Amino acid sequence: MINTQDSLRQFKAEFFQALAHPTRIAIVEQLRNGELSAGALIERLGIEQANASQHLAVLRAKNIVINRKTRNQVFYSVRHPLIIEVLDIMRRYFHAHMSEMVATLKAIDKVEKIRK
Amino acid sequence: MINTQDSLRQFKAEFFQALAHPTRIAIVEQLRNGELSAGALIERLGIEQANASQHLAVLRAKNIVINRKTRNQVFYSVRHPLIIEVLDIMRRYFHAHMSEMVATLKAIDKVEKIRK
DNA sequence: CAACAATATTCGAAATCTCTTATATAGTAA
DNA sequence: TTACTATATAAGAGATTTCGAATATTGTTG
Structure with missing residues (x-):
């Protein structure tokens, strides 16, 4: 039997899980003052492109960041x-x-x- | 080269990781209004004794809860x-x-x- | 002491996470 | 079209997490 309490805890747990990595925390902190392109994030964090993209996918999946595509760039920002x-x-x-x-x-x- | 920023992010990530499980969130929420014995927690959450003990160990390791032993019981509370x-x-x-x-x-x- | 109660730890299997490498997609420019 | 740029996804190996079962530890009680 599943109730609201359980769903809420599941939600919170997934949120915490999404932030449970130094790189993802660094990404969110970089986005603190506004949006940045994926490329800018990669440059600032000094990590592999694929790795950054995977971490961004995690943050996207949990709605922690949103993205906006312009030309051939993708700009990320914190959703809330x-x-x-x-x-x-x-x-x-x-x-x-x-x-x-x-x-x-x-x-x-x-x-x-x-x-x- | 490791700096304070990195340590801080590592620390935050570990904190989030510690809370990244519905059961552990439930434990902290149960302790919201004061300490409870391990047994009381197990009863309220309806989980296996060993499992509860393992989750409590995770929370202890990250200093999210503290414990106090009295007689043959262990009372847990949120540290901060x-x-x-x-x-x-x-x-x-x-x-x-x-x-x-x-x-x-x-x-x-x-x-x-x-x-x- | 033996038996019991409360809690912690160990072990091993299954699931999940993280990283690197390689490849795919989409937009742009020549 | 071909080449290039920016980003995403897939695949696979290795590390970590999670669970239940069994066992250990510690304090209590008779």
Whole structure:
């Protein structure tokens, strides 16, 4: 038996899966300030053309990016501003996380010094 | 050459990966209002004990949940409130997404009707 | 101690993901 | 048409994820 809750979780899981790769996160971040062509993305990220195209296909499949074809170029952009918002929260989370990790390392260091 | 940007993206990707499964999202959602024992989670989610334990291990490894052992039980809780915040944004994103999907379906439906 | 309860870990098979290489498609220009 | 540019897709190998079954660990109780 499948309910709305399950569908919602499935949806969220697929969304997270789509962003669960450094290259795809880099793509979305590059598109933060507006659209870029596939070629521009490839140049900025310094990755293989086929690889970039595959990652873009993943992001497209999950509706995280949309594309617009003009002449023989394809321009990509982030489909919804909330996606950028999620990444921003992640940055805050990362910083909070990092602070804690640094604090923990300092504490360990202190203990090490006392031991000597 | 590895820089902070890359580490940050790696970190974000691993975080997303950790949440990229319906069961793990369900776990975090169950822990939204406070800690629960592993047993309580298993009961609420209706999944295999070993499976739950494996998913909890993934969430632990990425510091998304923390645990506290008391007697012969283990109580889990979400480590950082920003994680809940991310899921909340996801809910908003989902709803925005759904509205668009419904709108699209209605539009298609309208076209279908006009055709007949 | 033995038996039990709660949870974690290991193992192996199936599914999924990621990368590189090769090829296909579509638009443009000569 | 042929050649070229930009992008997408297919195919296959290797890595990772996921699950259930079995087993291990740890704390409790009699």
